[in-house]
Amino acid sequence: MGNSNLTTSRFRGRSEHALDIKGRLNVPSRFRDVLAQYDSEELMVTSWGAHLRVFPVSQWEILENKLLTNGREQPGLTGFIRLVVSGVTPCQPDKQGRVLLPPSLRSEVGIVKDVVLTGMLDYVEIWDKEAWELENQATRENFGDYTESLAKLGIF
Secondary structure, eight states: OOHHHHHHOOBOOEEEEEOOTTOEEEOOHHHHHHHTTSSOSOEEEEEETTEEEEEEHHHHHHHHHHHHHHGGGSTTOHHHHHHHTTTOEEEOOOTTSEEEOOHHHHHHTTOSSEEEEEEOBSSEEEEEHHHHHHHHHHHHHTGGGGHHHHHHTTOO
16 A cells, blocks of 8 residues: 555545444444555544544554654643543444444543534544534634635635
């Protein structure tokens, strides 16, 4: 497998799901297809503020390496590391493509049943549906705030 697949295969799109009674999430096939481009089917799931983040193992390791090499130079990251790194949980999809989201992580971000998955290119966010709606509305209302950054990227 060449790295070119990793640059062209991204987590994209948004979808709504309901967790089953055991707290399992059906991972959409388009996300499973992207995951197949990585060396491992295992996912690393952690809380990230108001939502959960799901990383392929290799992407999670990149984040950890950045924290190891440069993180200690940044003031105030100890709490972030404590929350995010200590809470990370490896999750293996079952044969039906479901992932059991740990109860401790679900409760940290207020996920009970209805969730929204958002592809964020190299990772996936899992939001409680109501929290997602509030976040999305705030983003829409402040859309103009992105103009300068987008212009610097040559997008706007």
